[in-house]
Each structure stands twice: as structure tokens, then as C-alpha cells.
Amino acid sequence: MTTAAPARPPRSTSISTRLTLVILPLVIVPLLAMGVAAYLRSQQLLRTAATAQLSSAVAAEAKVLLDWSRARQDRISLTAQSAALRQAVGTLLGEPTSIAGRVAARAQLDAALRSGNETLFTEAMVVRASDSRVMRATEAAVSVIAPSLIFEELEIQRIRDILQKPPVVPSPLKSPGL
Numbered sequence: 001m002t003t004a005a006p007a008r009p010p011r012s013t014s015i016s017t018r019l020t021l022v023i024l025p026l027v028i029v030p031l032l033a034m035g036v037a038a039y040l041r042s043q044q045l046l047r048t049a050a051t052a053q054l055s056s057a058v059a060a061e062a063k064v065l066l067d068w069s070r071a072r073q074d075r076i077s078l079t080a081q082s083a084a085l086r087q088a089v090g091t092l093l094g095e096p097t098s099i100a101g102r103v104a105a106r107a108q109l110d111a112a113l114r115s116g117n118e119t120l121f122t123e124a125m126v127v128r129a130s131d132s133r134v135m136r137a138t139e140a141a142v143s144v145i146a147p148s149l150i151f152e153e154l155e156i157q158r159i160r161d162i163l164q165k166p167p168v169v170p171s172p173l174k175s176p177g178l
Contacts, residue, residue, distance in 0.1 A: 075120050079112040089126050092135050105136040113138060 079085060085108040091101035109124040125137035 072120060075112075075115065082108075084108055085112065089135075092126060093128065096135060102136055106138070109136065109138050 088101065088104040088108045091098060092105040095101050105126060109126070112124050113119060113121045123137065123139045125139075126135040127133065128135055
């Protein structure tokens with residue numbers, strides 16, 4: 001006698017499986033939404049922090065450069081007012097062919113380039129204002145600058161001429177078509 005296994009009725013899903021399948025999307029969707037929101041917020045905070053750090057670094061560098069520039073401007077003013085440089089330049093302008101005047105002016109210009117062991121400027125020159133002629137320079141090839149100085153004077157004069165002329169404003173009474 002052989003007994004056949006009784007036929008099992010089709011198995012239905014259990015209540016725990018059905019509850020899991022229903023609750024799982026209800027938990028995962030808000031969890032994903034919170035994760036995306038947290039990610040976006042952290043990106044925004046990082047971007048804000050990086051911007052603030054870069055802004056403060058730029059402000060600090062700007063202050064350093066401004067201080068550096070002011071120190072150089074003060075040095076130029078003090079050097080230009082020194083009696084030794086004024087005397088050497090006066091001699092050079094009075095007697096442009098004088099060797100002693102040229103040597104004294106060159107020595108004073110070389111001294112103006114440095115402060116102790118620090119090099120403040122790379123070049124210095126004496127330019128006669130009347131004709132923009134380079135009288136003496138620390139670099140021999142600087143005489144090329146004179147034409148550009150003349151050009152700047154001409155350009156400044158041209159701008160002054162333009163600014164002194166009254167502006168042309170079309171009048172609807174005099175020119176109705178404009």
C-alpha cells in the first residue's frame with residue numbers, strides 16, 4: 001500500500017509578509033527623502049564655509065598687499081625728499097654732461113632701490129619733465145620709456161580737451177527727427 005501524500009492547499013502569503021511589503025515603502029520613502037535633504041543641506045553648508053574662508057583669505061591678502069604698497073609709497077616719498085638725492089638730481093639737471101653729477105645721481109638711485117638687505121624697487125630713474133627725457137636710470141635700457149611718457153602726456157591733454165567741450169545733446173525742438 002502506498003499512500004499518496006495528501007494534496008496541500010495553495011499557500012497564501014502570511015500576514016507578516018504582507019505587513020512587511022506594505023510598511024517597507026512607507027518607511028523607505030521618507031528615509032530617502034531625509035537622506036537627500038541632509039545631503040543637500042550639508043553641501044550648502046560646505047559651500048558657505050568655503051566661501052567664507054576664501055573671502056577672509058582674500059581680505060587678508062588684500063591687506064598685506066595694501067600695506068606693502070603703502071610702505072613702498074612712503075619709501076618713494078622719503079627718498080624723493082632726501083637732501084642727497086635732491087642735490088644729485090639738481091647737479092644732473094644743471095649740468096647733464098657732468099660725470100660727477102651722473103655718478104652721484106646713479107649712486108643715489110641705487111641707494112633708493114634698497115632698504116638694508118631688502119630690495120624695495122627693481123628700477124629707478126630721473127626724468128626731466130619738460131621734454132620727458134630720461135636723465136639717469138639704474139637700468140641702461142630705460143631710455144625707451146621716454147616716448148611712452150610723452151604719449152601719456154598727450155593722451156592726458158586730449159582727455160582734458162574732450163572734458164572741457166560741452167556735451168552735444170539733441171534737442172527735440174531743433175532736430176525733431178532724432
